[in-house]
Amino acid sequence: MSSSDNKTYAVNILGAGVSGLSTGLALLEKGNYSVKIIATHLPSDLHIDYTSPWAGAHWRSFADIADLEQQELEEATYKRFEHLAETEPKAGIMFLTGHDYWDVKPKNFEEPWFSRFLKNYRHIPKEELPSGVDFGTTYTTVSINTPKYLRYLQDQILARGGIIEHGTVQSLRALAQVPHSDKHPKADIIVNCSGLGSRNLQGVNDHQMFPTRGQILIVKVPDEIWPKAKQFTMERYAEGSAFGVGTVTYVIPRDNGEIILGGTTDHWDYQEAPSEKTAKAIMQRVQDCRPDLFSKATVLRNCVGLRPNRRGGVRVSATAEQLDWNEGWNPSVLVVAHNYGHAGFGYQASIGCANKTAKCIERSLKNLQTLRDEARTMAKL
Numbered sequence: 001m002s003s004s005d006n007k008t009y010a011v012n013i014l015g016a017g018v019s020g021l022s023t024g025l026a027l028l029e030k031g032n033y034s035v036k037i038i039a040t041h042l043p044s045d046l047h048i049d050y051t052s053p054w055a056g057a058h059w060r061s062f063a064d065i066a067d068l069e070q071q072e073l074e075e076a077t078y079k080r081f082e083h084l085a086e087t088e089p090k091a092g093i094m095f096l097t098g099h100d101y102w103d104v105k106p107k108n109f110e111e112p113w114f115s116r117f118l119k120n121y122r123h124i125p126k127e128e129l130p131s132g133v134d135f136g137t138t139y140t141t142v143s144i145n146t147p148k149y150l151r152y153l154q155d156q157i158l159a160r161g162g163i164i165e166h167g168t169v170q171s172l173r174a175l176a177q178v179p180h181s182d183k184h185p186k187a188d189i190i191v192n193c194s195g196l197g198s199r200n201l202q203g204v205n206d207h208q209m210f211p212t213r214g215q216i217l218i219v220k221v222p223d224e225i226w227p228k229a230k231q232f233t234m235e236r237y238a239e240g241s242a243f244g245v246g247t248v249t250y251v252i253p254r255d256n257g258e259i260i261l262g263g264t265t266d267h268w269d270y271q272e273a274p275s276e277k278t279a280k281a282i283m284q285r286v287q288d289c290r291p292d293l294f295s296k297a298t299v300l301r302n303c304v305g306l307r308p309n310r311r312g313g314v315r316v317s318a319t320a321e322q323l324d325w326n327e328g329w330n331p332s333v334l335v336v337a338h339n340y341g342h343a344g345f346g347y348q349a350s351i352g353c354a355n356k357t358a359k360c361i362e363r364s365l366k367n368l369q370t371l372r373d374e375a376r377t378m379a380k381l
């Protein structure tokens with residue numbers, strides 16, 4: 001059995017963040033999956049348990065030079081984002097110039113892996129660096145207006161006949177038991193894209209998951225500054241800092257005139273309320289770096305999001321399984337897939353991870369019928 005056998009497979013997906021929506025869309029684009037997404041929080045919601053609307057976000061890979069798998073996921077995503085930036089204003093993705101600044105040039109600096117394919121990658125001449133910056137690189141990248149992009153994904157899914165509904169489940173079994181649709185009452189496949197929720201979801205209970213709190217400010221600059229500010233995204237590393245370590249300051253403009261200023265990375269911190277002191281410190285660092293752009297910035301909102309971090313990295317997998325023998329052979333024999341634990345790269349790896357999940361599902365479908373036949377035989381004994 002494979003997804004090319006003309007059967008339509010019913011898929012229940014848990015989660016409507018960037019991971020669940022991208023996975024739903026990847027499956028619908030294949031043409032032989034019926035998709036239903038069930039989630040406590042949907043793209044119009046804002047809640048601390050729903051990370052996706054809080055992200056900056058820009059594409060700036062932190063994949064290690066040796067981590068070819070992560071690079072592949074992020075390169076595939078960049079290519080789709082590049083296409084959307086060129087063709088689809090509703091997606092909220094725009095091109096801009098990325099700047100990486102180091103207050104002290106890292107010893108044994110290696111060119112990042114993405115220097116081979118991002119356009120216009122180069123070192124910034126010393127005289128063009130802001131005061132206090134020792135070394136910098138620049139390249140063309142994209143920013144993502146995250147609430148707008150989530151709505152775009154949602155619209156794409158609905159336009160292809162997918163179903164998206166509010167709902168909370170406590171376990172993988174409960175996800176399997178959610179009626180799929182009138183045409184396909186029972187799910188053949190369930191996909192867990194519950195982000196940090198995977199820690200407490202029964203049947204998963206992944207204790208490798210932990211929150212990495214991020215605080216950001218959403219600001220506006222005066223109209224006359226915006227044409228210049230919108231071309232510029234930045235990551236600045238204080239001495240001794242790196243991705244996820246020490247003080248990193250970032251600036252990410254969005255296509256609607258808002259600019260995200262960050263940030264913080266506090267592991268195991270669930271604190272929902274933004275800290276005033278932190279907000280002031282972020283603003284000060286950004287203004288010190290680019291007073292020409294941000295000295296007259298006005299704060300619209302202070303926000304906090306919890307990155308769904310995972311020791312050991314992202315989990316993307318699928319297996320044909322029997323979820324609960326006591327419930328009988330069907331619908332508890334199904335494909336169980338996962339796509340969660342994206343930490344601070346959930347957008348920039350989203351398309352790659354969604355496609356990989358779809359591939360894992362296709363492979364597992366080969367075992368589904370065999371397992372169902374075996375379970376049916378056992379049930380008769």
Ligand SMILES: Cc1cc2nc3c(=O)[nH]c(=O)nc-3n(C[C@H](O)[C@H](O)[C@H](O)COP(=O)(O)OP(=O)(O)OC[C@H]3O[C@@H](n4cnc5c(N)ncnc54)[C@H](O)[C@@H]3O)c2cc1C
Nearest residue numbers: 015016017019040041051052055195197214305346347348
């Ligand atoms: C400040 C900040 C800046 C960031 N910047 C970037 C960036 O520049 N680039 C980048 O790529 N990434 C960035 N990220 C990371 C990115 O936001 C996350 O990796 C991504 O949003 C995770 O998406 P997700 O869909 O896996 O999880 P979520 O968005 O948290 O979605 C989880 C979904 O599962 C649902 N759910 C959970 N449990 C249950 C349950 N039991 N029943 C029903 N529904 C359930 C929730 O309601 C929700 O719909 C940033 C994050 C933060 C906080």
